[in-house]
Amino acid sequence: MTTATSTSGLLCRQLFDRDSFTYTYLLVDTATHEGALVDPVMEQFDRDLQYIEELGIELLYVLETHAHADHITSAGLLRQKTGAKIVFSESAGIEAIDIALIDGDELKLGNYSIKAIATPGHTSGCMSYYIDDKVFTGDTLLVRGCGRTDFQQGDAQMLYDNVTSKLFTLPDDTIVYPAHDYKGRTSSSIGEEKRWNPRLGGGQNASGFIDIMDNLNLDMPKKINEAVPANVNVGVDYNPRRYVHEDFSMSDLHTAWQQLGDNEAIVDNRRAEEFAEGHVPGSINLPLGSEGDRADELKAYDKVYMYCRSGRRAQTALTNLSLIGVDNLVCVSHTGMPNWIAAGYPVEG
Ligand SMILES: [Fe+2]
Numbered sequence: 171m172t173t174a175t176s177t178s179g180l181l182c183r184q185l186f187d188r189d190s191f192t193y194t195y196l197l198v199d200t201a202t203h204e205g206a207l208v209d210p211v212m213e214q215f216d217r218d219l220q221y222i223e224e225l226g227i228e229l230l231y232v233l234e235t236h237a238h239a240d241h242i243t244s245a246g247l248l249r250q251k252t253g254a255k256i257v258f259s260e261s262a263g264i265e266a267i268d269i270a271l272i273d274g275d276e277l278k279l280g281n282y283s284i285k286a287i288a289t290p291g292h293t294s295g296c297m298s299y300y301i302d303d304k305v306f307t308g309d310t311l312l313v314r315g316c317g318r319t320d321f322q323q324g325d326a327q328m329l330y331d332n333v334t335s336k337l338f339t340l341p342d343d344t345i346v347y348p349a350h351d352y353k354g355r356t357s358s359s360i361g362e363e364k365r366w367n368p369r370l371g372g373g374q375n376a377s378g379f380i381d382i383m384d385n386l387n388l389d390m391p392k393k394i395n396e397a398v399p400a401n402v403n404v405g406v407d408y409n410p411r412r413y414v415h416e417d418f419s420m421s422d423l424h425t426a427w428q429q430l431g432d433n434e435a436i437v438d439n440r441r442a443e444e445f446a447e448g449h450v451p452g453s454i455n456l457p458l459g460s461e462g463d464r465a466d467e468l469k470a471y472d473k474v475y476m477y478c479r480s481g482r483r484a485q486t487a488l489t490n491l492s493l494i495g496v497d498n499l500v501c502v503s504h505t506g507m508p509n510w511i512a513a514g515y516p517v518e519g
Pocket of ligand 1: 236237238239240309317
């Protein structure tokens with residue numbers, strides 16, 4: 171589905187990803203051909219790139235409204251391919267970006283200016299983008315709805331405050347473009363949402379809103395365990411095996427150990443006492459919980475293999491490290507040191 175509108179030289183093309191119900195927006199100043207993409211989706215990379223090439227757009231920015239939990243961004247790929255700068259809220263704490271915005275910052279897009287409106291609440295790093303007569307609200311404000319507030323440092327009170335004090339004070343005829351819609355609706359206006367949004371409109375108060383949000387009982391998004399770690403690395407080099415380690419065993423680790431490169435490491439995520447009793451020769455002990463302190467050191471390697479006793483601690487350490495941008499990890503799953511010993515591989519300690 172595609173709808174296009176062009177007002178006073180700003181082309182706004184709304185694009186849809188059917189699997190995640192995500193809207194991506196292509197914005198172009200038709201006078202200068204400078205453009206931006208809001209919330210692009212990995213699976214739609216070819217579609218988006220085709221538009222950019224066919225319409226002769228100089229892509230200046232990839233604007234992310236937040237670190238998505240339901241799809242993987244193509245921001246990193248677009249940067250590689252077009253040189254566009256990746257823009258995020260500074261509060262999202264994502265390192266692999268080019269421009270970190272705070273509330274009130276402005277970016278130039280041809281003859282237009284994109285204003286950053288910080289709207290944390292759905293996540294702590296949510297940013298809305300206001301340009302011309304349009305506001306791209308991400309998951310903060312949806313058509314007759316809003317994003318959930320029960321994970322990724324969500325906060326219902328904060329979402330309420332930001333919507334009512336920032337978005338609802340924009341002119342009533344401002345067009346609201348959300349990141350998702352599940353019922354086929356494409357846009358709304360600030361005036362409409364102020365009046366008819368069932369959660370936030372009609373003069374809703376904070377406690378009424380929080381009550382609604384506390385009782386949604388939603389399932390976790392299907393892709394959250396792969397999407398969030400991939401998106402903190404702006405989707406670059408996305409390799410699902412890095413995040414879903416169903417099949418890397420201690421015998422695979424043994425092969426890796428035999429061929430270990432100069433700039434590769436093996437990390438043992440067990441406690442110091444367990445490590446002392448016997449570990450993979452040359453491995454580094456990094457008990458679960460301490461991995462965050464050593465993130466910079468780990469990042470410096472080309473590849474880091476992690477194991478523990480059963481795979482559980484290594485997997486948890488990998489998730490924790492992925493969330494802070496460490497993306498060179500391979501983790502042993504379902505097996506661990508007892509399997510190494512049982513296989514008769516060499517043991518140190
Ligand atoms: Fe979201």
